[in-house]
Amino acid sequence: MKYLPLAPPGATPLRVLTIAGSDSGGGAGIQADLRTIALLGVHACVAVTAVTVQNTLGVKSISEIPADAVAGQMEAVATDIGIQAAKTGMLASASIVATLAETWRRLDLTIPLVVDPVCTSMHGDALLTPGALDSLRTQLFPLATLVTPNLDEVRLLVDIEVVDSTSQRAAAKALHALGPRWVLVKGGHLRSSPTSCDLLYGGSSESADSYEFEAQRLPTRNDHGGGDTLAAAAACAMAHGFTVPEAVEFGKHWVTECLRAAYPLGSGHGPVSPLFRLS
Numbered sequence: 001m002k003y004l005p006l007a008p009p010g011a012t013p014l015r016v017l018t019i020a021g022s023d024s025g026g027g028a029g030i031q032a033d034l035r036t037i038a039l040l041g042v043h044a045c046v047a048v049t050a051v052t053v054q055n056t057l058g059v060k061s062i063s064e065i066p067a068d069a070v071a072g073q074m075e076a077v078a079t080d081i082g083i084q085a086a087k088t089g090m091l092a093s094a095s096i097v098a099t100l101a102e103t104w105r106r107l108d109l110t111i112p113l114v115v116d117p118v119c120t121s122m123h124g125d126a127l128l129t130p131g132a133l134d135s136l137r138t139q140l141f142p143l144a145t146l147v148t149p150n151l152d153e154v155r156l157l158v159d160i161e162v163v164d165s166t167s168q169r170a171a172a173k174a175l176h177a178l179g180p181r182w183v184l185v186k187g188g189h190l191r192s193s194p195t196s197c198d199l200l201y202g203g204s205s206e207s208a209d210s211y212e213f214e215a216q217r218l219p220t221r222n223d224h225g226g227g228d229t230l231a232a233a234a235a236c237a238m239a240h241g242f243t244v245p246e247a248v249e250f251g252k253h254w255v256t257e258c259l260r261a262a263y264p265l266g267s268g269h270g271p272v273s274p275l276f277r278l279s
Contacts, residue, residue, distance in 0.1 A: 020089025
């Protein structure tokens, strides 16, 4: 696969901000974002939204960061270091979602924003309070360049059960009606298919606004952090000036290779791994 260009030694690299929760097991969340962003040659800035107590078996507890502290982290980074793209992950509560949206507008940020609407962990543990779903729909989605829900998140957000390509397209249209410029409905959780097909939809039935990205399903249970990794890679590509379809195509290839390099950890699901880049 083609990689993103690296900054020359000593030069300031591009910067991407991740606004997400911390995973003590190191498999997903900010930890997954940092691995991918660094291995793509981009400098990662961070706004922590929550601290989770979790391992490969599940989430034990969550400590939410005060919303004003999340806003403060965003402002400190944006007004000094500068960022070329941002992504969100676990946002925990309606208060944090609303504060994020307000801060984004107040800072007048016009950079690409990738929203990964993390609602539950891969084990089914709730990572977002029920009231925050509506805040995602009404306050954050309209600011998003791209939203990247998996099929479980699609069901929570628009009450559509994706079982085939027809329902996948219906879900993409329903999500697009909430305001984002582009929607990527990921097909990784459709286990009945031998391939994983992600549908990118930009608001019309024209081929220029609709793309399918397909990859062979890999036989591994070590897929923790896959969604974070794809969204982080796409955000890095957008920071480099890629179009959304180009960035999603890059992200899809990247997470596929990360799945290929995934390793076992603990007694549950191990993480996808961008460490293949080091070889």
